[in-house]
Amino acid sequence: MKPRTQQNIRSNHPFAGRRAVVIGGSIAGLVAARVLADHFDEVDVIERDGIPDDLREARKGAPQARHLHGLLARGERILNDLFPGFTEDLIRDGAVAYDFGVGLAWHHLGAWKPRFETGVQTVCMTRPLLEAHVRRRTFALPGVRRLDEREVVELSASPDRSRITGVVVRRRGAPGGVEELRADLVVDASGRGSRAPAWLEALGYGRPDESTIQVRVGYAGRQYRPRDPAELPWTSLYVLGSPSDSRRFGCIAPVEGGRWIVVLAGLFGDHPPADPDGFLEFARGLPNDAVYRALLTAEPLTDVATYKFPAHLRRHYERMARMPEGFAVLGDALASFNPVYGQGMTSACLQALALGAALEEQRRRAGPGAIAGLARRYHAAAAKAVDLPWQMSTGEDLAYPETEGRRPRLQPILRWYTGMLHRAAQVDREVYVRFVRAMHMLDGPEALLDPGLFLRVLRAGRSASAPAVAAAAPARRQPAGA
Ligand SMILES: Cc1cc2nc3c(=O)[nH]c(=O)nc-3n(C[C@H](O)[C@H](O)[C@H](O)COP(=O)(O)OP(=O)(O)OC[C@H]3O[C@@H](n4cnc5c(N)ncnc54)[C@H](O)[C@@H]3O)c2cc1C
Known part of the structure; x- marks a missing residue:
């Protein structure tokens, strides 16, 4: 890896002259890097995939990017705070913005929601376009370095194992080529399949408790070109039943290039199939046939892509009896939600803000550069940030009798x-x-x-x-x- 020159290193940060490493360069890793850049002189983002600047397709490490990625308004606002002008940039690149109450026709619980201006803006685009913008803005920051095509295989720790001191990295395609990258703080944003529980166990800390709520969601997505979108009385269409009558949902959202992304999904094994006829038939079986009828008038542009999502999953690092210093977990690696509710990216943004706030507080209480206590402070704050989306989405899903998981007393x-x-x-x-x-x-x-x-x-x-x-x-x- 190319060493940094001192000229590149700013010295006016709280952790001056020090380095943070982020494992995973997807949405959570990128927003974490953006926040860390305010606190560390160097931030290295290590990503397994080789990712082109003009990312337009789903990549191996984020296969979910073939599916609709709705961005909640809170997430959009945070991204605009972190990257001023973010939404304007997206719209310039073809993203579609509309008022949620005006543009969306939403059929829910057997009725259409009212249509009027709510003041809540929604912006729709493909996930690769969104990720490309977050990447471009993050890696334009001084001190933030992208290390693609490298895989973190292990954490390194101090001799007494009380502190994480860096990561062991393997360069993809380079036989036997592992090297250690030292860091004052390591942030794991490697997604739901994170190996952090196993790494911590190997260091003698045990694994975090996990909460799971089983929903067995099957997703199927396909892109279409609408024939005459201006003629339609909606910009986006969303059909969702109620626990008493349906396990299915369907959504049509406009994205850049005058296309639609269509997603059909079903819970508890009622999954949409990957063949085009079966896909349409599934749409016909939604609680309202508006999606089906719209699809009949549009031209399919891609194959049907499927994805299976077994369960909401939350890892409780905040409850661990002992935790090494210099380590933080963020994004899907910390909590991953039924994608139907579109919360993952916003939750990652909220956790990144929690990390920034924990670093600020750390500096105030412990002084510049002191890392002791940060891991606990951050995980407590991140758990609070996760509570809201967790309660919202699992609360909805626990209404289905088939959902497996602990039901709160209330x-x-x-x-x-x-x-x-x-x-x-x-x-x-x-x-x-x-x-x-x-x-x-x-x-x-x-x-x-x-x-x-x-x-x-x-x-x-x-x-x-x-x-x-x-x-x-x-x-x-x-x-x-x-
Ligand atoms: C089908 C589906 C639909 C979804 N729809 C929405 C939606 O509508 N709205 C929404 O907000 N969210 C949605 N999500 C969730 C969203 O995709 C994630 O929350 C978001 O990508 C943030 O995840 P992440 O960055 O934590 O992890 P990921 O996106 O999973 O990225 C992890 C990254 O880490 C890299 N990596 C893994 N291990 C290593 C390693 N050892 N070394 C180096 N790199 C590594 C991977 O290559 C990958 O790039 C959806 C998810 C699914 C599955």
């Missing part, structure tokens, strides 16, 4: 209230806006529990009985197929 009450909230959101605009803001993680769950809203929800939720709601038409224009 689950029946929460389900009852969520059911009322969903129904109230069909008929009460204020409730819908609050619901959309919470879903996009712009507000915490407390915003859905304030007493004023609670009364509205009870009133509107009671009056909007499910069959009456099912007959209601969207407020703006009738979505195709509705």
Whole structure:
């Protein structure tokens, strides 16, 4: 690896003259590197894949990139804070932005959601385009270095194993070529398949506890070219049933190049197939046939890609009795969620902010350059950041009787209230806006529990009985197929 010259190294950072290493150069690794660049002179991002600058296709290390990647508004805002002008750049490259309430026709629980301006913007693009932009902006930062086609095979530790001191890296295709890269902080962002639990066990720390909620989701995605998108009364289409009548969901989202990405998914083994006829047939079996009818009018551009996702998974590093210093875990390696809820990238952004805040606090309390205590401080903060998306997505999935996992004691009450909230959101605009803001993680769950809203929800939720709601038409224009 090319050594750095002193001229390249800035010395005004809290950890001046020191280096952080990030394992994995996907979304979580990149946003972590962006935050670390404010605190360390050198940040090295080690990625197994060789990734072209103009990434346009899914790559081996992130096969999920063939599927729709919705970016929640909170994640988009964080990316714009980290990389000013981020959304404008995406839109210049063809991403499609719209108001969530205006552009999206959403069929949920047997009814169309109201259509009106909510003030919550959504931006749609392919995952490779999004990742290419995050990469470009991250590696433009001084001190951040990309080390592609290298695999971290082990952590290195101090002789007493109390501290992680770097990583052992194997260069892909270079026989026997392993080398050690020293670092003051190692951040593992290597995804759900992270080997950190095994690495920590080998160092004598044991493995973190894990929480899993089994949902057995099957995904199938395909790109289409719409024939006449301007004629359609929606920009994006989303169909989702209720635990009592369906295990399926379908979504059409516009992406760069005038294309659609279509995703069909099913829970508990009701999986969409990879053959084109079966794909269409699955769409016909959604709780509403709007997606199916839209697909009949569009031209397929790709094969059908499938993906299986067994379970929500959360690793509780914050609960470990002992933890080595100089080590942090972030992104899917820490928590991975049923992708139907589109939370993974936003959760990674929230954890990156938690890392930045922990570094700030570390400096205040322990002084510049002191790393002792950071691992515990960060993992406690990251666990808090994960709580919100975890409770939201697992809470929805635990409503299905087939879901395997521990149900919180308050689950029946929460389900009852969520059911009322969903129904109230069909008929009460204020409730819908609050619901959309919470879903996009712009507000915490407390915003859905304030007493004023609670009364509205009870009133509107009671009056909007499910069959009456099912007959209601969207407020703006009738979505195709509705
Ligand atoms: C089907 C599907 C659909 C999804 N849809 C959405 C969505 O709509 N919205 C959303 O926000 N999220 C979605 N997600 C989640 C999203 O993909 C992830 O949350 C996001 O990519 C962040 O993950 P990550 O960076 O932690 O890990 P990953 O994206 O899995 O990346 C891990 C990286 O680490 C590299 N790596 C692994 N091991 C090593 C090693 N030893 N050494 C060096 N490099 C290594 C890999 O090559 C890879 O680049 C979806 C996920 C799936 C599976």
